Amino acid sequence: MLRVEHLTKVYDNGTVALEDVSFEVPDGQFLAVIGLSGSGKSTLLRCINRLVEPTDGKIFWNDEDITAAGQEDLRRIRRRIGMVFQHFNLVSRSKVVTNVMAGRLGYTNPSLALINRFSADDLDRALKALTRVGLDEKADSRADELSGGQQQRVGIARALMQDPDVILADEPVASLDPVLAHSIMQHLESINKEDRTTILCSLHFLDLVHRYSDRAIALFEGRLVFDGPPSEIDDARFKEIYGHEAERVG
Amino acid sequence: MPGSKRSTDTRLSALAENKAKPRKRIYIILGVVAAIVVYGLAVERTGVSLDEITSETRQASLVRIIRSLAHPDLVTYDNEESKTDVEYFVPCQSLEIPVAEGAMISVTPGCAEPGDQVTINGSGFEPRSEGRLEFVPDSEFSVTRQLGRYTADGEGNFSQIVEIPDRPSDNPQLIQAVISKRLGTWGNRVEVWTDSNENGVVDQGIIDADGFTITVAGVTIDIPAVALLDATREVVDFVTTGEPFIAIDGPAIGGGADPLEEDRDGTYVSAISGGAGAVEITISGEEGTDISAWRVAVYDGASGEVLDTAILGDQIELSPRVSETTHLTLEKIVDTVFLALVATTAGLMVALPLSFVAARNLMKDVSTTVIGLGLGLIAVPLGFWLGMEYVGLQRSVLGEPIVNVGILTALLVVGGLIVFYLGRLILFGAENRSTSTRFFRDVAMIIGLAAGLEGLAGLMTVVGTALREPFGGFGFIPGLFATLGEIGTVILPFVIGLLAIMVPMGLATRSAYWLVTNVSSRTRAAVGYLSMAISGAVVAALIGALINWLYEIENPTRTFWIPAAVGAVIGLYIANVGRRRGEVKIGLTIYYIARTIFNTLRSIEPLVMVIVFVVWVGFGEFAGSIALALHTAAALAKLYSEQVESIAEGPLEAVKATGATRLQSTMYAVVPQIVPPYIAFTMYRWDINVRMSTILGFAGGGGIGFLLQQNVQLGLYRAASVQMLAIAIVVASMDYASSRLRQRFT
Numbered sequence: 001m002l003r004v005e006h007l008t009k010v011y012d013n014g015t016v017a018l019e020d021v022s023f024e025v026p027d028g029q030f031l032a033v034i035g036l037s038g039s040g041k042s043t044l045l046r047c048i049n050r051l052v053e054p055t056d057g058k059i060f061w062n063d064e065d066i067t068a069a070g071q072e073d074l075r076r077i078r079r080r081i082g083m084v085f086q087h088f089n090l091v092s093r094s095k096v097v098t099n100v101m102a103g104r105l106g107y108t109n110p111s112l113a114l115i116n117r118f119s120a121d122d123l124d125r126a127l128k129a130l131t132r133v134g135l136d137e138k139a140d141s142r143a144d145e146l147s148g149g150q151q152q153r154v155g156i157a158r159a160l161m162q163d164p165d166v167i168l169a170d171e172p173v174a175s176l177d178p179v180l181a182h183s184i185m186q187h188l189e190s191i192n193k194e195d196r197t198t199i200l201c202s203l204h205f206l207d208l209v210h211r212y213s214d215r216a217i218a219l220f221e222g223r224l225v226f227d228g229p230p231s232e233i234d235d236a237r238f239k240e241i242y243g244h245e246a247e248r249v250g
Numbered sequence: 251m252p253g254s255k256r257s258t259d260t261r262l263s264a265l266a267e268n269k270a271k272p273r274k275r276i277y278i279i280l281g282v283v284a285a286i287v288v289y290g291l292a293v294e295r296t297g298v299s300l301d302e303i304t305s306e307t308r309q310a311s312l313v314r315i316i317r318s319l320a321h322p323d324l325v326t327y328d329n330e331e332s333k334t335d336v337e338y339f340v341p342c343q344s345l346e347i348p349v350a351e352g353a354m355i356s357v358t359p360g361c362a363e364p365g366d367q368v369t370i371n372g373s374g375f376e377p378r379s380e381g382r383l384e385f386v387p388d389s390e391f392s393v394t395r396q397l398g399r400y401t402a403d404g405e406g407n408f409s410q411i412v413e414i415p416d417r418p419s420d421n422p423q424l425i426q427a428v429i430s431k432r433l434g435t436w437g438n439r440v441e442v443w444t445d446s447n448e449n450g451v452v453d454q455g456i457i458d459a460d461g462f463t464i465t466v467a468g469v470t471i472d473i474p475a476v477a478l479l480d481a482t483r484e485v486v487d488f489v490t491t492g493e494p495f496i497a498i499d500g501p502a503i504g505g506g507a508d509p510l511e512e513d514r515d516g517t518y519v520s521a522i523s524g525g526a527g528a529v530e531i532t533i534s535g536e537e538g539t540d541i542s543a544w545r546v547a548v549y550d551g552a553s554g555e556v557l558d559t560a561i562l563g564d565q566i567e568l569s570p571r572v573s574e575t576t577h578l579t580l581e582k583i584v585d586t587v588f589l590a591l592v593a594t595t596a597g598l599m600v601a602l603p604l605s606f607v608a609a610r611n612l613m614k615d616v617s618t619t620v621i622g623l624g625l626g627l628i629a630v631p632l633g634f635w636l637g638m639e640y641v642g643l644q645r646s647v648l649g650e651p652i653v654n655v656g657i658l659t660a661l662l663v664v665g666g667l668i669v670f671y672l673g674r675l676i677l678f679g680a681e682n683r684s685t686s687t688r689f690f691r692d693v694a695m696i697i698g699l700a701a702g703l704e705g706l707a708g709l710m711t712v713v714g715t716a717l718r719e720p721f722g723g724f725g726f727i728p729g730l731f732a733t734l735g736e737i738g739t740v741i742l743p744f745v746i747g748l749l750a751i752m753v754p755m756g757l758a759t760r761s762a763y764w765l766v767t768n769v770s771s772r773t774r775a776a777v778g779y780l781s782m783a784i785s786g787a788v789v790a791a792l793i794g795a796l797i798n799w800l801y802e803i804e805n806p807t808r809t810f811w812i813p814a815a816v817g818a819v820i821g822l823y824i825a826n827v828g829r830r831r832g833e834v835k836i837g838l839t840i841y842y843i844a845r846t847i848f849n850t851l852r853s854i855e856p857l858v859m860v861i862v863f864v865v866w867v868g869f870g871e872f873a874g875s876i877a878l879a880l881h882t883a884a885a886l887a888k889l890y891s892e893q894v895e896s897i898a899e900g901p902l903e904a905v906k907a908t909g910a911t912r913l914q915s916t917m918y919a920v921v922p923q924i925v926p927p928y929i930a931f932t933m934y935r936w937d938i939n940v941r942m943s944t945i946l947g948f949a950g951g952g953g954i955g956f957l958l959q960q961n962v963q964l965g966l967y968r969a970a971s972v973q974m975l976a977i978a979i980v981v982a983s984m985d986y987a988s989s990r991l992r993q994r995f996t
């Protein structure tokens with residue numbers, strides 16, 4: 001169970017990205033995070049694995065306070081939280097398999113990095129993860145030789161390497177075309193259903209929210225303005241979330 | 251109303267324009283006046299002068315230099331000279347017109363007063379041949395005065411007006427035309443015998459029972475000194491009859507002359523006797539050694555200046571042949587490229603690790619707690635000092651220097667085994683161990699490294715030195731290992747000191763973590779303040795010690811107690827600020843310090859640095875390469891770190907999110923991104939270094955610049971031209987090669 005309590009983030013330049021956000025996510029839920037660009041979705045996801053340091057409030061993972069964890073504990077917590085990015089964030093000059101194995105770094109001895117080695121076990125795991133996203137043949141290609149959809153699948157394989165309890169997906173389909181978007185969302189769905197991995201996924205398109213998520217929360221200017229099943233998002237709610245000038249497209 | 255609003259705007263802007271206009275004009279006028287003043291001063295200060303440019307003598311010497319530069323001294327031809335002369339009276343005694351025979355020259359008028367202009371007519375010469383016209387005065391010495399040059403026309407005639415020199419005599423004197431013909435061609439080379447001491451006999455420079463004696467005429471000195479050079483111009487021996495001194499020019503530049511000593515090994519100068527107008531030098535060595543191609547350089551033992559050089563035996567050489575200058579230039583240009591290579595490599599090794607420290611994006615979120623900083627700052631100097639002391643202890647127990655191969659091998663084997671097993675434990679063993687296990691493991695690792703590296707460096711030195719002789723011409727290969735071993739031995743205490751920092755540092759980090767998690771905030775604050783006060787005092791006291799060393803103040807109150815107290819107060823202040831913020835941004839501090847050091851070092855030209863290093867290690871390539879390496883390290887560190895700063899942040903964020911440590915995320919997200927630009931910048935830097943090393947010689951840094959400077963100063967522009975040519979070729983080809991390679995990597 002993931003519990004967010006009174007989370008607030010004010011950036012150094014004074015921008016209030018999150019303001020007193022609280023919610024709980026039970027294990028195994030597919031939670032969609034929606035809202036306009038700049039409403040604080042990315043900041044919220046990044047506060048959970050502390051890529052962004054929260055200004056105030058607490059985040060608990062199975063009753064362990066993530067916000068208070070020291071360096072060593074944070075490393076231990078992070079390795080159980082996978083993350084998928086809008087721009088895939090692969091190391092473009094490295095091989096696909098190396099990118100995937102990087103997901104295992106939280107478990108490997110840090111000194112091993114000095115000699116740039118992974119264990120045979122990790123390699124095996126990486127090939128399995130790649131098979132799962134259907135890219136085992138591309139293992140030895142350079143990451144930048146792959147198409148956008150393939151790169152995002154590598155990103156998912158990297159997250160799978162972490163044996164994650166939670167996957168944070170930050171607009172995973174925003175830079176892909178709609179056909180590919182469904183393929184990526186289906187991978188996330190299968191991970192959610194088969195591995196019982198909790199997924200927090202920020203999304204732009206409401207039809208994707210309706211189609212894949214169990215529950216949605218909405219942010220507007222850093223505040224939580226909606227929390228409930230996606231089916232409850234009617235026109236009135238829609239205007240609350242996206243502002244009064246917005247038009248529904250999908 | 252929109253209309254009225256617009257008109258108000260126009261009126262306002264018109265008003266503003268009217269107001270601005272006169273002021274703007276004044277600014278323009280002031281600007282022009284200022285520019286005139288500035289440029290006037292600039293032209294005055296730079297000494298721009300048309301008088302100099304148009305002056306006839308200046309132009310003549312310019313033409314001479316440019317023509318010499320256009321005739322690089324690449325190939326030496328020996329010349330065969332033939333003379334056509336005519337008797338001539340200065341001043342006039344009779345009016346008979348002198349006539350020469352064969353190819354003929356005649357002079358009108360038939361006699362002249364000193365300083366008169368006369369016409370020399372020639373006929374019967376080879377068509378279009380060139381030569382020089384000389385005046386041979388009536389004198390017991392064989393001297394000639396150059397009158398000018400002539401070029402014969404298509405029929406073999408010429409007519410040239412010359413000025414008669416001020417050499418009156420009652421006897422007839424000679425005017426001669428000297429025809430100089432090049433001997434041999436590349437297809438058909440001719441053997442030429444050079445009688446270097448002009449005694450008409452083929453002398454061979456062979457050492458006999460009494461040694462070999464040569465007289466260098468034409469030099470008069472009180473304290474003669476002699477440098478003996480072998481056939482490759484290496485200084486074999488350098489002795490003086492007076493006090494030891496350092497040569498300031500000539501072939502032995504930078505070398506020190508020792509007092510003359512008889513009965514030594516090898517080939518050496520055994521006696522020097524200076525008389526009026528000549529110096530007699532005796533060279534001793536193994537009987538029968540042929541030193542014909544060797545040279546001696548006679549120095550003034552008082553001033554350190556070179557006076558003359560002489561070749562020991564007569565030479566039989568081919569004409570034409572590749573000139574001495576070309577040989578020397580080739581040798582030096584190769585030295586120059588190597589100098590640049592060594593400097594680039596050394597600079598690269600320093601810059602590589604430092605570039606990560608000087609990258610803002612990697613350092614900006616490196617922070618620590620007050621206690622962490624306090625304990626860490628104590629740990630750094632402590633660990634360094636302990637490491638240095640340990641190497642000192644190891645050496646004092648085993649004796650210094652360690653040259654016993656058995657002991658060295660034992661050190662290498664024992665140290666190597668410790669490092670190997672502990673390394674495996676660290677790499678593949680369980681990650682989280684107790685603080686005490688880690689501590690002992692780290693200490694053992696340092697001991698193993700100290701022993702192993704000492705053994706390795708010592709063995710490299712001993713074995714490399716021993717193999718130098720048997721390897722003969724390839725002696726430079728074991729020589730390289732010997733040199734690396736020597737460098738290793740010298741820097742070992744420093745390296746172990748740096749590595750040893752990790753032992754107390756590990757303890758500090760762990761205790762800081764323990765204190766943060768297990769101790770009440772009041773105790774934690776107390777420990778934080780105390781540790782920061784101590785570390786502030788330690789750092790300030792170290793700075794005080796440095797100042798004391800620099801300025802020799804020798805006053806403990808001022809160089810120890812006051813700095814320590816001030817440091818403690820600063821430490822307390824930082825602790826206070828850090829406590830309020832919850833963290834200390836140590837990363838950015840390190841970043842700014844590193845950047846400042848790089849920028850300072852980079853702003854000092856290597857040409858200036860060389861001056862300092864010449865004092866330290868003497869003239870030559872070594873001083874040049876140290877200066878260049880230092881500059882390269884700073885420049886590359888800056889270029890590299892800018893590359894690190896411009897990487898895509900996404901992959902770094904993604905790798906960090908998997909729970910990777912700082913080291914892991916650097917290795918897997920940063921390094922792959924910076925490899926191509928690093929290679930490109932290193933190539934570019936080597937290219938720059940080759941260019942720079944060509945001028946380092948001007949300040950005594952060795953390389954081809956040294957030759958160039960010497961030749962320019964001696965006015966040997968044809969030789970200088972060869973060096974310029976070599977520099978141009980090497981720089982252009984390096985430039986081309988590096989740009990091609992850079993294209994491949996970016």
